[in-house]
Amino acid sequence: MAGAAGGQRVPAIELRGISKAFGPVQANRDISLTVMPGTIHGIVGENGAGKSTLMSILYGFYKADAGEIRIAGRPTQIPDSQAAIRAGIGMVFQHFKLVEPFTVLENVILGVEDGRLLRPSLARAQGALKRLAEDYELHVDPDARIEDLGVGMKQRVEILKALYRQADILILDEPTGVLTPAEADHLFRILENLRSQGKTIILITHKLREIMAITDTVSVMRRGQMVATVATAQTSPGELAELMVGRKVLLHLDKKPAAPGRNVLEVENLRVTDIDGVERLRGVSLTVRAGEILGIAGVAGNGQSQLLGVLGGTLRASGTVRIEGQAIDLGARNAGQARRAAGIAHVPEDRQREGLVMEFLAWENMIFGYHHDPACQRNRALMDNVAIRAMTAERMERFDVRPPDPDLQARSFSGGNQQKIVLAREIERNPALLIVGQPTRGVDIGAIEFIHQRLIALRDAGAAILLVSVELDEILSLSDRIAVMFDGRIMGERRPEETDEKDLGLMMAGVRGKAA
Amino acid sequence: MRDAMPKWADLVLIPLVSLVLAFALSALVILAIGEDPVAAVRMMVSGALGSTYAWGYTLYYATNFIFTGLAVAVAFQARLFNIGGEGQAMLGGLGVALICLSLPWPHWALALPAAALGAALFGAAWAAIPAWLQATRGSHVVITTIMFNFIAAAVLNYLLVNVMRPIGAMDPATAKFPPGTHLPSLHDLLAPFGIAFSRAAPANITFLIAIAACVLVWLVLWRTRLGYEIRAYGHSEPAAIYAGIRPVRIVMAAMLISGALAGLMAVNNVMGEAERLVLNAVEGAGFIGIAVALMGRSHPFGVFLAALLFGFLYQGGAELALWTDIPREMIVVIQALVILFTGALDNMVRMPLERLFLALRRGRA
Numbered sequence: 001m002a003g004a005a006g007g008q009r010v011p012a013i014e015l016r017g018i019s020k021a022f023g024p025v026q027a028n029r030d031i032s033l034t035v036m037p038g039t040i041h042g043i044v045g046e047n048g049a050g051k052s053t054l055m056s057i058l059y060g061f062y063k064a065d066a067g068e069i070r071i072a073g074r075p076t077q078i079p080d081s082q083a084a085i086r087a088g089i090g091m092v093f094q095h096f097k098l099v100e101p102f103t104v105l106e107n108v109i110l111g112v113e114d115g116r117l118l119r120p121s122l123a124r125a126q127g128a129l130k131r132l133a134e135d136y137e138l139h140v141d142p143d144a145r146i147e148d149l150g151v152g153m154k155q156r157v158e159i160l161k162a163l164y165r166q167a168d169i170l171i172l173d174e175p176t177g178v179l180t181p182a183e184a185d186h187l188f189r190i191l192e193n194l195r196s197q198g199k200t201i202i203l204i205t206h207k208l209r210e211i212m213a214i215t216d217t218v219s220v221m222r223r224g225q226m227v228a229t230v231a232t233a234q235t236s237p238g239e240l241a242e243l244m245v246g247r248k249v250l251l252h253l254d255k256k257p258a259a260p261g262r263n264v265l266e267v268e269n270l271r272v273t274d275i276d277g278v279e280r281l282r283g284v285s286l287t288v289r290a291g292e293i294l295g296i297a298g299v300a301g302n303g304q305s306q307l308l309g310v311l312g313g314t315l316r317a318s319g320t321v322r323i324e325g326q327a328i329d330l331g332a333r334n335a336g337q338a339r340r341a342a343g344i345a346h347v348p349e350d351r352q353r354e355g356l357v358m359e360f361l362a363w364e365n366m367i368f369g370y371h372h373d374p375a376c377q378r379n380r381a382l383m384d385n386v387a388i389r390a391m392t393a394e395r396m397e398r399f400d401v402r403p404p405d406p407d408l409q410a411r412s413f414s415g416g417n418q419q420k421i422v423l424a425r426e427i428e429r430n431p432a433l434l435i436v437g438q439p440t441r442g443v444d445i446g447a448i449e450f451i452h453q454r455l456i457a458l459r460d461a462g463a464a465i466l467l468v469s470v471e472l473d474e475i476l477s478l479s480d481r482i483a484v485m486f487d488g489r490i491m492g493e494r495r496p497e498e499t500d501e502k503d504l505g506l507m508m509a510g511v512r513g514k515a516a
Numbered sequence: 517m518r519d520a521m522p523k524w525a526d527l528v529l530i531p532l533v534s535l536v537l538a539f540a541l542s543a544l545v546i547l548a549i550g551e552d553p554v555a556a557v558r559m560m561v562s563g564a565l566g567s568t569y570a571w572g573y574t575l576y577y578a579t580n581f582i583f584t585g586l587a588v589a590v591a592f593q594a595r596l597f598n599i600g601g602e603g604q605a606m607l608g609g610l611g612v613a614l615i616c617l618s619l620p621w622p623h624w625a626l627a628l629p630a631a632a633l634g635a636a637l638f639g640a641a642w643a644a645i646p647a648w649l650q651a652t653r654g655s656h657v658v659i660t661t662i663m664f665n666f667i668a669a670a671v672l673n674y675l676l677v678n679v680m681r682p683i684g685a686m687d688p689a690t691a692k693f694p695p696g697t698h699l700p701s702l703h704d705l706l707a708p709f710g711i712a713f714s715r716a717a718p719a720n721i722t723f724l725i726a727i728a729a730c731v732l733v734w735l736v737l738w739r740t741r742l743g744y745e746i747r748a749y750g751h752s753e754p755a756a757i758y759a760g761i762r763p764v765r766i767v768m769a770a771m772l773i774s775g776a777l778a779g780l781m782a783v784n785n786v787m788g789e790a791e792r793l794v795l796n797a798v799e800g801a802g803f804i805g806i807a808v809a810l811m812g813r814s815h816p817f818g819v820f821l822a823a824l825l826f827g828f829l830y831q832g833g834a835e836l837a838l839w840t841d842i843p844r845e846m847i848v849v850i851q852a853l854v855i856l857f858t859g860a861l862d863n864m865v866r867m868p869l870e871r872l873f874l875a876l877r878r879g880r881a
Contacts, residue, residue, distance in 0.1 A: 023874055314757050336760025346758070354758040359751045364744070369759035371744055382739045 010073035012037040012169055012200040013058070018067035020053055027053040029224045031067070035217075037168075040191060040201045042211040042232070045221030046244055046444035047415050051204050054221070055171050059091045060084040071169070090162025094174045096154050100147040104140050104157050105129065108164050125164065132163050136193045151299075152183035159190065170194065171202045176210060180299045181472065181505035188214050206445075208237040209473070220244055245446050255456045258480040261290035262324075264464035265311075265433050270319035270330075272306045272488075280306040281317065282488040288433065288464040293455065295479025295496075296468045297504050303488035304468045305349060308437045311466070312346035313339035314354075324432055340369060345426035347419075349437030349468065355422040356410040363392035363406035366425050399424040400450060416447030423451060427458055434458060437468045452478060472501050486510045521873045527818070531811065533865050534857040535825075541857075542850045551842050563835025564828045570835075572702060572717015577801075578827030579719065579784045582726040584805025585812060585819040586733050587639075587778035591657075592814045593737055594770035595750040600646060600661025601778040602802025603668030604639040608779025609786040610672060611638030613680070613690050613793035621696035628699065632725070632783050639779015640772045642668060647771030651764040657771070665802070676795055689794040699788045722784035726823075729777065730816040736773070737816075746770050778802060804830075807851065810859040826851070 013035040020028040028050045035041045045051045056062045058069065060078040069076050071087045078084050084091070098107050105125055113121040126142060133139045140149075140156050149157070155175060162170055172191075176184040191201055191214060203215060211218050212232060219229040220243040228243050242248055265288040272281040281303050288294045296304055309315035313335035321328050323342045332338060339346070348354040356365050367376050367388055375391075378384035389406045396404040399420045401413070410418060419439065426434060439455065440448040455478060459465055469475050475482055476496050484491045484507035491507040543553035564574045584601040591598035598604075611634030621627035646660035676688040685691075701720045703713045737743035749756040749766040756763065781801060786793055808826055812818030833847025857865070 023870075312758065313760060334757055334760060334762045336758060338760070340760065348758055350754075353752065353754050355755070357748050357751045357755050360748065368748070368755070371741055371759075377741075382735070383741060383744065385739070 009036060011035060011070070012039075012072060013202075014070040014073070015054075015058075016068040016070070018054065018057060018064045018069070020057060020062060020064050022053075026224050028057070028064070031221075031224075031226045033219060033226060033229070035169075035200055035202065037072075037200050038195055038198045039216040040195055040203060040214055042203045042205065042215035042218040043221060044204075044206060044208065044211055044218060044240060044244055046206070046446070047442055048223075048444070049221040049244070050224040051221055052173065053224075055091070055173065055202070055204060058084070059089060059171065085165050085167070088166060088168040090159075090165060090167025090170050092155065092158040092162060092170065092172045092175060094177060096158055098146045098154060098157060101145060103143050103145055104149075104160075105142040107146060107157055108142075108161050110161075112165060128164055129160060132160055135197065136163070137190055138163075151178045151301075152180075152186065155179070155187065156190070167199075169200045169202070171204070173204045174206070175203070176205065176207065178300055178470070180508050181501055182509055184210070207473075208240050211240065212237060222246055241445055245444075247446075253452050253456065253477045255478075256460065258292040258459065260292040260480070261462065263287050264290050264324055265466065266320075266322040266325075267311075268320045270307070270310060270317050270321065272303075272310060272315055272317045274306075280488050281310070283319075284485075284488070284490055286483055286490060288466050290432075290464050291459055291462050292480040293459050293465040293467055293478055295475040295482045296466065296485055297472060297475045297482055297508060298468075298470070298485035299508050300470050302485045302508075304437070304485055306488075307485070308346070308349060308435055308468055311339070311344060311433075311435045312336065312348065313344075336369060337372065340429075343432035345429050345431035345434045347422050347426050347434065347436035347439060349441070351415075351418055351422050356418060358409070358411040360410055361407050362396065362401070362410060362413070362421060363389045365410050365421055366392040366395060366406070368425065370425070370429070395424040395428060396421070399454075414444070415442040416444045416451075419443050419451060420447065423454060427454060430461075431463060433464045433466065435466045435468075438470065439467070440469075440471065440474060472504060475504075476501070484508055521870055525869065525873065527813075530862070530865050530869060531818075531858055533869070534861070535854065537865070538850070538853040538857040541853050545849060546842065546846065549842070549846075551840065556836060556840065556842060559836055559839060560828075560832030563839075564832035567714065568712070569714035569717050570831065572714045572719040573831040573834075574824075574827045575702070575719040575723050576717065576784070576789065576827075577830040578823045579723045579726045580781050580801040581804055581808045581823035581826050581830075582730065582820060583777055583781035583784070584802050585808030585823050586729055586805075586816060587774045588805045588809035589812065589814040589816065589819050590733060590737070590746075590777060591770050591774040592809060593743075593750045594746045594766055596650070596767065596770055596774075597658045598643065598661050598771060598774045598778075599658060599806060600643060600664050600775075600802070601781075601805045602798050602800070603661070603665035604642045604775045604778035605781045605785075605798045605802050606665075606668040606672050607642040608635035608639040608782035609793050609797050610675065610782075611635045611779060612782045612786045613693075616693040616697045616787060617690060620694055623696055624699050627697040628721070628783070628787075631697070631787050632780060635779040635782040636776035637779070639782075640776040642779070643771045643775025644768070647768050647775075650771070651767035669796075672793075673795065676793065680793070687794070690792045693787065693791045697787060698791065699783075701788075718789040720784070720788040722788045725780070725783065727820070729780065730820050733773075733777070734816040742769060778805070804851075807855045807859070810855065825854075829854070 011034045015031060015033040018028050018031040031054060043051050053062065057064045060080045060083050069078060076087050078087060099110065105122055108129060109121050109125045115121060129142050138156050138160055140153055140160065146154060175187060179187060194201060205211060215232045217229060218232050220227050220240060222244060268285045270281050270284040273279050284307060298304055306315060310317040310330065317330045319330065321330060323344060328342055352358055357368065376383055376388055392406040393404065396406065401417050401420045439451050443451065455465060467478055479496055482494045482496055482499065484504055486508060487510060546553040546556050564570050584605060587601045588598055612631045615631045615634040616627060642664060646657050646664055649655040649660055650657040680690045681688055682691040699720045703715045705721060706713045737747060745761045745766055748759065749761055749763060753763060785797055790797060804826055808819055808822040812822040829847060829851055836842050836847060837844035
């Protein structure tokens, strides 16, 4: 590489004055960033801070309005992802871009087959893959089909794909979102390996713990600007959080001990079989009492979604569920209305798919699922849109939804504000039981604080809360009791003060807990 | 984040610019076949809007298109593509004919509601089977409704030739409806106000019913729980299920309303114009309804405007074919260009306009 010979080392990546606007939104404003080769550089920032835009510019998805990109000291134009790959940049997306029915090997060579015939390419890739696996501890069966692999393995395939294309710079976007703690640890070992072999890694994450654990340097973005770049050793999670939000934040939640009352939710031997005949819930039993939060920990896809679906009335199941002693009908189709009548409020895991109609206005979403309420009707035929608008405006004020405009489409709010709309709708009903999935997924730190406080307040007001989250931090800080789900079963139960991430992580990986 | 454009630009300016582009291209085509586009436009405008006679035809066609356009629009709000408007309107005609011929109606004011009910019921019934198959079996409504168009044509053919044709009549059509079912034309309606409207034009009181249908559809979609659920289901089925909305019910409701609206068209063409049921009475209006709904963005007000435009094109095109060497097919080309520009090429117009508005706003800021 040119220029690398001198005494001073040349940065692997150097961005100078990068700006990018989408319409009226300035996503990146005059961003400069220098990443030295052989280092792991973290980029943190709230949702919408501009991290993904910046990386998309680096990977050739967007063209910057202004600014310069230098790769290994050389000014480089990156008009598309092919150019990024030629420049030695590889990207591991949060949502994997793999062809599910293809094998690992076929996925790896996809787009870089050298010739019309597949066989020679595959043979060459086989050898290359073997070397990569040995060099970087990246072992994957090259003949396995992607659809048969777990998330951690799929991620390794993505990394292999980048390395096979001779990437020297690897960008990982929220890589640990779907991993167990053990899988995340393994990923970090792989990254450290890559670093020691001279690769440069950019890690985008919102988990400050990971930043502290693995990065050498870290940059903080806020509202499209790069507000700080510091050596990781010289900073703290508190300082980073403050830089991200622009004000002091509570990383630890103050809450009173729970005062649990009567049993509100009793679940016995719940079983769900999905459309492919796979049993997703294999006899789940649990209780949640008034005034307590039961946290369900687990890696995504171990039955938590089905548990929420059954309780929320979108899935049919066998077994018993009682609310305040009253058994509910688990065989009915589309029982959402019946569940709401029974006093269950549901904040779904995927607010954009289920919890909101993205094209609906805020006020139309504020009654979604409760649109049969007498309060929403003007007379027998027509709905009272004026009253609903007024009610929405008032709730938006109280839940600090920004901007507090009932006539905006749900899609024009940020993730955090969308979630506040859902929460306002469900919490304001004073439900006996609130079931809530991933309450802070894709939500910025400032809003996380607010949402957590609301959940605690609802608990203190005497509601029973069932919390499903893949964020262990969240489970540990909110829950009064923690149950771990693995493969459709409850693996064990813990009190937050008597457990830690390692203990929970073992149970999440299917190692049976001591108290189970 | 604010939308890039003001709402009026989205609703009015974009269709208008698309329309101008479509007409410009049409003009080039007319030039290419050696005719004079300016003269053609003049001919179309005078033929469709130049006299009350012309208006009478334009509004008559527009009435048909309002009904079929609304039919497509309502189904589309539930993300169902009902392309069976043609068959549903044919069956609506059967309903109208059966009711008009069943009694010696004393006055149109009695016959009209009964015939409208019959038209709506028959249209809805014809939509009900594809709707049920879609709702419970997942058979795609696009496939089934288009197949039902052919079945409807065959059924009507059979009935008109073998059952309903008066003894001794040569053409496959029903007997003329009794005089008590004659609907007042716009001429009759406007005469008391001292407005002289052409007596020969077919536009009739059904035009007012069509306007009422637009208002009613708007009320149902945006002011009732059923409309709320239809729109929610149309935007996101998982969200609808989360909210406890029952998909089967919504699919049935949307398709039945859609079929009833398509069926209602028969009040205009069968009862109001022909005054008997003939073969192929619908004449493709069911399919034009798709274009009308597309251009009207599935909104009743947009459907109304688009139906007027297509009524103009239809009538103006007929005049063009009658008085010039420009073939009748040319008007199909123009219609196709309008659909292409307003529907398929929406982004081609939208993107530059959005950029323009942004630039303007920045200039002001």
